[in-house]
Amino acid sequence: MEPEIVEVEPLRYAPAPQWRAPPPPPPLPPPPMTASSSASATEASASASAVTAALQFDSEKLPQTLVLEIRPFLRVANQIEAESPRVAYLCRFHAFEKAHMLDPRSTGRGVRQFKTTLLQRLEQDEKSTFSKRKERNDAREIKSFYEKKKQANAHQLMPVLGEVLKAVLIGTGLESLVASEDFGDKSGFRYNIIPLHPRSSQQxxxxxxxxxxxxxxxxxxxxxxxxxxxxxxxxxxxxxxxxxxxxxxxxxxxxxxxxxxxxxxxxxxxxxxxxxxxxxxxxxxxxxxxxxxxxxxxxxxxxxxxxxxxxxxxxxxxxxxxxxxxxxxxxxxxxxxxxxxxxxxxxxxxxxxxxxxxxxxxxGAVSLITGEKVRPAYGGEDESFLNKVVAPIYDEIYAEALKNKNGVSDHSTWRNYDDLNEFFWSADCFKLGWPMRLNNDFFFTSTKNKKSHETKIQNSQLPRGSSSAQNIVNTEVPDQSQQVVNIRTRPFHNMVYYLYHIPNFFVYVFSSE
Structure with missing residues (x-):
């Protein structure tokens, strides 16, 4: 019986019809507007626009090159915006001017984007804040706000508001209003945990x-x-x-x-x-x-x-x-x-x-030589401790670190912190004197530039009205061959000595088991 040949057509994929949602019902007609509802709607739209404007600009996301100079003005603007929108606008405008002066070509990373965003915010706030101005011009507006915060002892706002006020008054003929004002930084009122400024006793x-x-x-x-x-x-x-x-x-x-x-x-x-x-x-x-x-x-x-x-x-x-x-x-x-x-x-x-x-x-001790009261050798001037005590020792540390040559030099050719600190482990350290004799062995260095630099420093270190023989500094630099310094040396046999501890360690470990 011969097989029957049946022709079968190939299956074809037919996509299912796409489901479509039914159309939404028509919206209900709005209720009739009254005076109270229209006012609330206006307030809601105004608050919504204010929130939208605030979200368009973040004062904390700044380019690293502008953080120190620009952030204080933007923070103050955010802080006082609810109380005085026009003054907040002036603070942001001054921040934009400072940013443009610091980087006029916007070459820094993120500077161009920051300027564009801030400029958009300024264009948006210019008209909206103008209608909320209480005085007849911006100069009197910020002057009035500055006086208000000054009477309230808002010391953290004074430097920023003072600088903005000074910038706004330029060219207005009202510079005499702030001629006697002190816009200095009230850093004495800054604190971390304990507020010690006036009127803080009730915190x-x-x-x-x-x-x-x-x-x-x-x-x-x-x-x-x-x-x-x-x-x-x-x-x-x-x-x-x-x-x-x-x-x-x-x-x-x-x-x-x-x-x-x-x-x-x-x-x-x-x-x-x-x-x-x-x-x-x-x-x-x-x-x-x-x-x-x-x-x-x-x-x-x-x-x-x-x-x-x-x-x-x-x-x-x-x-x-x-x-x-x-x-x-x-x-x-x-x-x-x-x-x-x-x-x-x-x-x-x-x-x-x-x-x-x-x-x-x-x-109240009195010097037997001068007959005057004893005074500190390095005191009496601003930052004298940093410049006359810390700086010479730090310069010596820095000069020795340069001899390291990024770890290439041998340890016996330069002194690290431990080597310099060992100088003060013996009573010989008192030969350094007070004021410190900058030609002492402690300040030993092999570079000629360092020697000339030390001579200039020690001439300027001579105290006024020195009252003891220890205060006399010899300006001559001694011969380097006579210098004795603490430089740590590591002989070759130290390697054998250190390796000797390894078998001892294994002996103690295995014997204990």
Missing amino acids: PIMLLQEIKVAVSAVFNVRSLPLANVKGEKSQTDIFRWLQSWFGFQKGNVANQREHLILLLANMHARLNPKSSSAPMLDERAVEELLAKTFESYLTWCKFLGRKSNIWLPSVKQEIQQHKLLYISLYLLIWGEASNLRLMPECLCYIFHHMSYELYGVLS
């Missing part, structure tokens, strides 16, 4: 008992000699008093003042049993902080066979104040020491001499 953190007693102790300047620099703020607390004598930086003084207040408050709060004298700082807290702060310094003095220069008065009422002065002096030295913090014995040496000078100022 919650300032109502804590431990904070009150710590602040009272730090601001106790009774029985102290007059400050070295005449001024209304030089005699307000022990840190400004120390700054006037030793020339510390203002930022360092503000940071360490808050640092000490928090340390004292924490130790006062942890006392057990609690302090019986509630309105005063407990002596146990001060004694505990004193012991922890000067543990390393007292060990260093004992190792070198020297007496500590922490001298306390015989008057009982002044003992706590003098303890806080020594602690504050050490904190100020540490806060401004920079890379010298990696050399703890060097810091002990610096504090040893400066604490002795502090004792001379407190006791």
Whole structure:
């Protein structure tokens, strides 16, 4: 039987018809408009437009090259926009001008995009804020707002508003309105945790008992000699008093003042049993902080066979104040020491001499040579501690680091932090003197440029009215062949000595099993 051949047609894919949603129902007719509903609708649309405008610009996303100069103006603009939209617009406009002056060709990364976004925001706010202006022109508007914030002691806004006001008044003929104004930075009112500026006593953190007693102790300047620099703020607390004598930086003084207040408050709060004298700082807290702060310094003095220069008065009422002065002096030295913090014995040496000078100022000691009261060797000028104490030692560290040649040079040809710090492990370090003799072995370097640089520095380091033989600095640079410095050397047999420990390690490990 022959098979039957059946022809089969190929299957073809036929897509299913696409589903479509039914049309929406027609919208309901709007309710009749009344006066109240129309006003609320207007307010809602205005608020919606304000929110939309605020979302178009973010004051925190800035190019890295403009952050320091531009961000303060944009933050202040966001902060005061609800209170005075026109002044906020002027702050943003001034920020745009500064950004264009800093980078006129917009070559920085993200600068062009930032300028475009800010310009769009300014074009949008120009007309909307003009109608909300309360004065007849922008100059009087920002002047009125500035006076209002000045009376409210809004110190964090004053530098920004002052600069914008000064820029707006240029060419208007109203420059005389601010001729006597001081638009300086009120950095003294900046703080991290503890607000110490005026009218801050009612803030919650300032109502804590431990904070009150710590602040009272730090601001106790009774029985102290007059400050070295005449001024209304030089005699307000022990840190400004120390700054006037030793020339510390203002930022360092503000940071360490808050640092000490928090340390004292924490130790006062942890006392057990609690302090019986509630309105005063407990002596146990001060004694505990004193012991922890000067543990390393007292060990260093004992190792070198020297007496500590922490001298306390015989008057009982002044003992706590003098303890806080020594602690504050050490904190100020540490806060401004920079890379010298990696050399703890060097810091002990610096504090040893400066604490002795502090004792001379407190006791009113008189020089037997000049007949005048003893004064610190490096004090009396702004930032003198940084320029005359820290900078010479740091320059020596930097000069030695250059000899490293990115790790290629041998260790015996240059000195690292440990080698420089070993100089202060022996009593020979006192040959360095105070003021420091910049031709001492410690400042040894093999470059001619360094020698000439040291000669210029040491000539400028000669103190005025020097009162002791130690203050005399020899301006001649000794021969380098006679210099003795601490350079760590590693002989070849040290390698054998180190390898010897490896088999000993295995012997002890396997024998214990």
